Amino acid sequence: MAPDPSGTPRAATVLVASNRGPVSYTLGDDGELTSRRGGGGLVSGLSAIGSGADTLWVCSALGEGDREAVRRGVGEPGVLMLAIDEETHTAAYNGIANSVLWFIHHLLYQTPLEPVFDDGFRRRWEAYERYNASFARALADRAATGAAVLVQDYHLALVPGLLRQLRPDLRIGHFSHTPWAPVDYFRLLPDDIAAQLLRGLLGADRTCFLTRRWADAFGECAVRILGPDALAGTRIGVHGLGADAAFLKERAHRPDVAERMAALREQIGPDRKTIVRVDRTELSKNIVRGLLAYRQLLRTRPEWRERVVHLAFAYPSRQDLAVYRDYTAEVARLAGEVNDEFGTDGWTPVVLHVRDDFARSLAAYRLADVALVNPIRDGMNLVAKEIPVVSDAGCALVLSREAGAHEELGEYAITVNPYDVTGTADALHTALTMPEAERTRRTGELARAATALPPSRWFLDQLEALRA
Ligand code: F6P
Numbered sequence: 001m002a003p004d005p006s007g008t009p010r011a012a013t014v015l016v017a018s019n020r021g022p023v024s025y026t027l028g029d030d031g032e033l034t035s036r037r038g039g040g041g042l043v044s045g046l047s048a049i050g051s052g053a054d055t056l057w058v059c060s061a062l063g064e065g066d067r068e069a070v071r072r073g074v075g076e077p078g079v080l081m082l083a084i085d086e087e088t089h090t091a092a093y094n095g096i097a098n099s100v101l102w103f104i105h106h107l108l109y110q111t112p113l114e115p116v117f118d119d120g121f122r123r124r125w126e127a128y129e130r131y132n133a134s135f136a137r138a139l140a141d142r143a144a145t146g147a148a149v150l151v152q153d154y155h156l157a158l159v160p161g162l163l164r165q166l167r168p169d170l171r172i173g174h175f176s177h178t179p180w181a182p183v184d185y186f187r188l189l190p191d192d193i194a195a196q197l198l199r200g201l202l203g204a205d206r207t208c209f210l211t212r213r214w215a216d217a218f219g220e221c222a223v224r225i226l227g228p229d230a231l232a233g234t235r236i237g238v239h240g241l242g243a244d245a246a247f248l249k250e251r252a253h254r255p256d257v258a259e260r261m262a263a264l265r266e267q268i269g270p271d272r273k274t275i276v277r278v279d280r281t282e283l284s285k286n287i288v289r290g291l292l293a294y295r296q297l298l299r300t301r302p303e304w305r306e307r308v309v310h311l312a313f314a315y316p317s318r319q320d321l322a323v324y325r326d327y328t329a330e331v332a333r334l335a336g337e338v339n340d341e342f343g344t345d346g347w348t349p350v351v352l353h354v355r356d357d358f359a360r361s362l363a364a365y366r367l368a369d370v371a372l373v374n375p376i377r378d379g380m381n382l383v384a385k386e387i388p389v390v391s392d393a394g395c396a397l398v399l400s401r402e403a404g405a406h407e408e409l410g411e412y413a414i415t416v417n418p419y420d421v422t423g424t425a426d427a428l429h430t431a432l433t434m435p436e437a438e439r440t441r442r443t444g445e446l447a448r449a450a451t452a453l454p455p456s457r458w459f460l461d462q463l464e465a466l467r468a
Contacts, residue, residue, distance in 0.1 A: 385446075
């Protein structure tokens with residue numbers, strides 16, 4: 001293990017562990033390393049850990065820049081980046097975490113042909129075990145007696161169990177930011193692997209989820225697969241991460257956002273309504289059916305032609321995986337098809353942006369008349385919480401019932417079944433025609449519900465509960 005940038009062994013009393021850390025590095029052609037801090041609610045929530053001498057965030061080096069930073073001993077105080085060998089990391093991250101566990105929890109398999117659990121899978125699983133063991137060792141080496149360790153997500157599902165064996169004195173929490181699969185779907189996994197994953201998480205003192213629904217699904221898997229006493233040694237917690245209102249409002253009123261708003265207004269044209277979506281191009285986000293619903297709206301309700309623009313921001317994600325590259329291409333193809341079918345000289349029905357630009361996302365949030373958030377399945381979905389907080393004139397939210405955020409926001413949103421394209425097209429029409437007073441009232445309620453548990457509180461609540 002490389003020493004942390006301070007060069008000294010630490011005895012941290014609060015530790016966070018996650019695959020992706022709060023900072024990443026890129027290596028320029030001139031050999032210069034540039035660092036970039038990640039954004040988003042998760043990073044801001046976990047950042048409540050602070051960077052004091054007694055805190056440590058353990059993460060993995062992800063790209064060449066990160067690995068070079070570790071080699072050179074470059075880093076931030078309070079962050080320990082593990083340079084796990086590249087082959088192991090790739091097999092664990094792409095081969096298991098993203099291609100198996102993500103698919104299981106988001107119900108993404110096309111089951112007539114997949115999944116196939118063969119020898120290749122077993123080799124990748126061994127890499128996943130090694131990768132989890134590296135985290136467990138690093139945490140065990142750095143934690144002070146009785147320290148609190150908060151382990152994040154499906155990448156590190158085995159860490160609580162492994163760490164418990166190495167350091168029985170620690171307070172260990174695990175947090176799943178994804179949904180949890182229903183038991184029949186979870187059992188697609190080979191039986192020994194399903195049991196190993198559950199035992200891994202049950203090594204924690206507390207195993208936590210974003211909603212009651214995911215917590216219950218986990219509990220059911222544990223009891224059905226491991227037996228009636230499975231949950232005896234672990235408390236199950238629910239902490240629904242909210243939007244960071246203060247940060248978002250301040251950031252959304254900086255000059256770079258105003259510039260992006262002006263550029264977007266040019267693209268939208270005068271007197272048109274906007275339907276906004278902002279996602280990573282992630283299989284679970286359901287961008288393709290969103291575009292199909294928009295096409296159906298324009299086909300079946302011609303009164304909307306020339307009067308609405310769909311701002312669809314779909315930022316590349318997990319492009320190492322062919323299925324993600326294909327999906328990204330399909331999103332672009334379909335957006336082009338809608339524009340070819342309906343576009344006119346002065347009107348582009350879909351404005352698709354694929355280059356990640358946070359200021360432009362905030363600009364779109366501010367301009368949104370309608371927010372479209374229609375995931376197949378989503379742990380929470382912070383975009384659904386952020387848009388109502390930031391939108392200038394209030395927005396109507398079309399929200400999938402399968403997003404964790406629906407548990408808190410559903411009452412004030414227009415609910416859709418994400419697979420029902422006709423239903424989603426109708427919901428878009430309802431949202432576009434919502435009377436102004438109603439829209440304002442609902443936006444206020446959405447913003448209130450969305451900010452009930454700000455990221456720092458979300459983190460500190462977990463810490464307090466773990467120490468209790
Ligand atoms: O959004 C759910 C989540 O599990 C986050 O907690 C995590 O940061 C992200 O997905 C993983 O995405 P990536 O593969 O881009 O790091």
